[in-house]
Amino acid sequence: MPWRRVRLVERRSQTPSARSLVFAAPGWPGHLPGQHVDVRLTADDGYRAVRSYSLAAPADDESIELGVQTVPGGEVSPYLADDLPLGADVEVRGPLGNWFVWRTEQPEPVLLVAGGSGVVPLAAMIRAHHRTQSRSTFQLLYSVRTPDDVWYRDHLADGDPRHDVRIVYTRQGPPAGARAPGRVGRSDLDGPASRLQPASPVYVCGPTGFVEAVGDLLTDMGRDPATIRTERFG
Template sequence: MATASTWQTGVVTAIGAETPHAKTFRLRLAEPRTHRAGQFYVVRLTAPDGYHAQRDYSVANAPGGDDIELTVEKLPDGEVSAFLHNDVEVGDVLQVRGPIGRFFSWDGATPIVGVAGGSGVVPLMSMLRLARRADRADLMRLIVSVRSPEELYYADEIAGPETTVVYTRRALERSSRPVGRLTVEDLAPLVEGDREVYVCGSQGFCDTATSLLLGAGVETKRIRVSRFGPTA
């Protein structure tokens, strides 16, 4: 029986484009395990000569069911992400291990705020989907910082009264907020009370967002951070 620490197989059942540089891969696991919103799986590739390459990818779908959805950004010189984007097709089998990451996970019961930079929205989307599925969208507030509309993940789904999108370089014509980086003023209305805050993105984004949250009066103990590296 598969556990979070053992490898198992997942059959690719669907592939969908999120942005020009990101795709979501749906995998049907041989031995499904229920993940918590915010957790991730490790994907491992094995070359004919036995060489292994593996990377961590957050789960985008809400917990439950036999499938997991992993949204992968194709990065320059990324071994695993480039292979997934260029070579993997529906019906292919991948090796995966998980779910992992209890600290940055949510049980769907307590009010939270999600702060995402770019592809850091993936684990927070799992949380948002969980809240909406339970008809408790009020439990989660989500703010996403992204360069332009073309780079917004889940663009057809993410909009709602509980979400805010901050465009840093180019915005939609109907956007009421001027283009610019995330500010304390963007965050302050979302973080009142004792909501825990989940921050996910690049090292630089997470550092900046954490500083802004502290400036908005959020206690350090209420902030959970998940940073991702430059290669994948």
């Protein structure tokens, strides 16, 4: 795939350390929710760095939106998140990935399980589903450390009756929360999994340890491993 130049036109704060970046992308071929792109930065001395970032929104004419979580000490994410000037260009290659995607013609109920910034490609799926007339249902189980770490509050609370969103806090929850803070366990997955069909896809995205733990829980509960699609980082 060729590299193409895109221009930063908007930066949105999601959490204290996370941003959504919207780029004008002339000639963009479109993409499926769940896909990602490679981003390449070139320094004045010719040094290049390439990182992969998930597309945070469904295809929208000739623009793309990326979710960027700042990695302390990173050489790319802090610059993209906070220092890349509006109007500046970067290079991207994509869209990439055809396995971890949701297609509008899929009729089955869907379960999405996200850990931290792993919600980015799943948010693209939710936003794409919101635009459709599909009667299928989406459930999202979203694990974050604290209420300040929740991405896409407006999109997750979109009022769509086909969407069931539950947030699990691992370190500190809101006052009078119904669930004590802690990692995602089988009790969190029992209800959502019981509302799936045998062929329903489950999309799990987040840090490697989180994805492996959730995948093991789901298979122990009897989910067919072929229906569990994973995307991991770190």
